[in-house]
Structures are given as C-alpha cells and as structure tokens.
Amino acid sequence: MATTFKTLNSANDVTSTRTLLHEAIPLTGTIASGTYSDNNIKTYSHGMFESVYDYPYLSSSANHIFDVTTGYASNSPLSGTLSNQNSKKLNVYSQMAQVLVGYDAAGSIQSFDRDGDIASGGDKIDEAIFVNFSRLLTKDEMKKGSFSMSVMTGGAPGAVSDAMTITDVGAANDYRVNSPAGEYGILYTGSADAGYGVGLVYYQAGVVVLSGSVFAASQMGNGVLVETGFDAIATGSNIEMMAKSFRNRLTNISFNNTVELNSTVYFCRASHNEFNYSNNPTYLSSSQIRVKNSTTDNPVSYVTTVGLYSSDNELLAVAKLSEPLKKDPNTEVTLRVRLDF
Numbered sequence: 001m002a003t004t005f006k007t008l009n010s011a012n013d014v015t016s017t018r019t020l021l022h023e024a025i026p027l028t029g030t031i032a033s034g035t036y037s038d039n040n041i042k043t044y045s046h047g048m049f050e051s052v053y054d055y056p057y058l059s060s061s062a063n064h065i066f067d068v069t070t071g072y073a074s075n076s077p078l079s080g081t082l083s084n085q086n087s088k089k090l091n092v093y094s095q096m097a098q099v100l101v102g103y104d105a106a107g108s109i110q111s112f113d114r115d116g117d118i119a120s121g122g123d124k125i126d127e128a129i130f131v132n133f134s135r136l137l138t139k140d141e142m143k144k145g146s147f148s149m150s151v152m153t154g155g156a157p158g159a160v161s162d163a164m165t166i167t168d169v170g171a172a173n174d175y176r177v178n179s180p181a182g183e184y185g186i187l188y189t190g191s192a193d194a195g196y197g198v199g200l201v202y203y204q205a206g207v208v209v210l211s212g213s214v215f216a217a218s219q220m221g222n223g224v225l226v227e228t229g230f231d232a233i234a235t236g237s238n239i240e241m242m243a244k245s246f247r248n249r250l251t252n253i254s255f256n257n258t259v260e261l262n263s264t265v266y267f268c269r270a271s272h273n274e275f276n277y278s279n280n281p282t283y284l285s286s287s288q289i290r291v292k293n294s295t296t297d298n299p300v301s302y303v304t305t306v307g308l309y310s311s312d313n314e315l316l317a318v319a320k321l322s323e324p325l326k327k328d329p330n331t332e333v334t335l336r337v338r339l340d341f
Contacts, residue, residue, distance in 0.1 A: 026252075073127075127234060
C-alpha cells in the first residue's frame with residue numbers, strides 16, 4: 001500500500017457534475033391487448049386494478065410495465081348512482097388524489113385540476129383513468145415534453161375516425177410544481193394553446209391521470225342513441241372491465257425516461273518531482289533501482305492505480321488505469337477520477 005499521500009484541494013481539484021440520461025420507451029397497444037391473448041394481464045381478487053406485463057406474467061422473463069385502474073371523486077355525479085364497485089372507485093380516486101394532489105387547508109382531499117391551478121378552483125377532473133408506470137420504465141422520472149398516448153375514444157374500438165393523440169406538448173418549459181409528488185404537466189389533444197387539458201402526467205411519480213371526458217361519446221344503435229362513454233361504463237362495469245375497455249382502446253404510448261447521474265470528479269495531479277518512485281519492494285534490487293540502466297538515469301515509475309483516502313488515511317475508493325502510465329521527473333500527469341452515484 002502506498003505510504004505517500006497528496007491532499008486534494010477542494011476548490012481546485014474537486015468538482016461535481018449532474019448529467020441526465022434519456023431512453024426512448026415505445027409501448028404498442030398490442031402489448032396491452034391482443035398479443036398474448038391477455039395472458040400478460042394480471043388481475044387480482046380485490047378487483048381494484050390490472051397489471052400489464054411485456055410477456056405472460058407467469059414467465060420468468062416477464063417485466064411489469066404498468067397498472068390500470070379508474071375511479072371518481074365523492075362530489076362526482078357518478079358517486080350517487082348504484083354503480084358497480086362504487087366504494088372501491090371512490091377509494092381509488094381518493095388514494096390517488098391524496099398522493100398526487102394533497103390536502104387543502106381544511107384537511108380535505110383536493111381533486112385533480114385540469115389546468116393545475118388548484119388554488120383558483122376551475123374545472124376539475126372528477127372521473128379519471130389512472131395509468132401507473134413501473135419504475136423499471138420511468139427510472140428517475142419521465143422526460144418533460146416527451147409523453148404521447150394514442151387512444152380510440154368511440155364505442156367501436158379500432159375505428160380510425162375515433163383516434164385521438166394525447167401529449168404533454170410544451171411541458172418542457174411549462175409544468176407545475178404544486179404537487180406533493182413532484183412536477184407534473186398538462187395533457188392536451190392538440191396544441192397547448194387550446195388551454196383545455198384532458199389529463200395530467202406526473203413525471204417523478206410515473207402516473208398518468210386521464211379524464212373520463214376523453215371517452216364521453218355516443219353512437220347510434222338500431223336507430224336509438226346509445227351512451228357508450230365513460231359515465232355509462234363507469235356505472236355499469238367493475239374496475240376490471242373498465243381497465244380492459246381502456247386497454248382495448250389503447251394504440252400507442254411513448255415517452256423518454258430519465259436517469260439522473262451525479263458525479264464527483266477528482267483531478268489527481270502528479271508534478272514532475274512527485275511519484276517517480278514505487279513503494280513496491282521489488283522496485284529495488286540490492287538497493288539499486290531495477291529500471292535504471294546506469295546511475296545517471298532518472299528514476300521512473302509506472303502508475304497503475306489511484307487511491308482516494310479519507311482525512312485519516314483510510315482507503316475509500318480505488319481507480320485502475322487501463323494500462324500502466326510511465327512517470328519520471330520530465331513529465332507531469334493529471335488523472336481524472338470520477339465517482340458516479
């Protein structure tokens with residue numbers, strides 16, 4: 001072990017950097033419905049959400065992609081109906097709202113707001129579909145301005161005329177920070193200038209809140225106007241069937257995830273008169289330096305390792321060079337050691 005140490009100057013020899021790494025995540029609708037005949041869809045006895053996997057979920061290679069559930073607020077008109085699983089739908093909405101929106105001054109759970117301006121009131125999202133992405137996909141967070149979701153909104157899934165693309169356009173520079181779960185953006189069906197959001201995307205939490213109004217559609221059936229929108233499904237179906245209905249209308253999801261890489265860089269400088277000798281006992285033979293051919297030759301060493309020590313000389317980290325680096329009194333060396341965390 002080395003017996004010579006050189007103190008690093010925190011002002012000149014140490015610096016910190018922050019790097020954001022992004023990865024594109026494309027999810028086709030066939031994963032959510034059809035590719036594996038729903039063998040990659042896991043349902044639960046409690047019936048409060050469904051989990052989507054990229055392979056049949058009993059496979060050892062299956063990865064969890066996202067969960068789908070739905071619910072509505074206690075002040076929603078749907079809460080007063082004889083809805084299937086009414087209490088569970090209320091509980092789902094309350095749970096998501098208290099985590100993502102929080103409480104008001106009176107201690108009441110706040111509702112999701114379409115434009116994110118919770119304090120001024122405005123239009124609320126009282127009926128919603130929730131898509132919770134796994135940490136495997138979102139990493140540290142979803143990149144702002146990269147989210148896109150394409151859905152079929154009509155009563156006949158797959159009808160091209162019903163296609164709708166929902167994005168967080170403009171969120172890279174226009175996002176909200178008044179959530180206990182971190183930053184979030186507004187989802188639009190077109191330009192953000194339209195000003196009417198159809199949902200919210202919470203970047204650090206990896207959750208998308210999609211307004212039920214997206215699926216508020218009607219169609220003609222045998223000459224009779226039939227309501228096929230969210231309200232009809234929400235009151236007549238349980239959460240599992242609502243999640244399945246949403247999956248069958250999903251055609252594409254894409255976003256970029258983000259990994260925050262924090263680094264501390266140490267500049268280890270060896271001046272011309274430093275570290276020219278080795279502390280390895282084999283460096284000497286009969287008190288003579290092995291690598292010298294004559295007594296007039298300069299001492300020389302080969303740097304292979306850099307050790308970072310604490311103030312009481314305890315070894316904390318070791319960096320290895322890719323190949324030995326020659327060092328003698330005629331050269332100065334600066335080694336850049338980076339610790340990532």
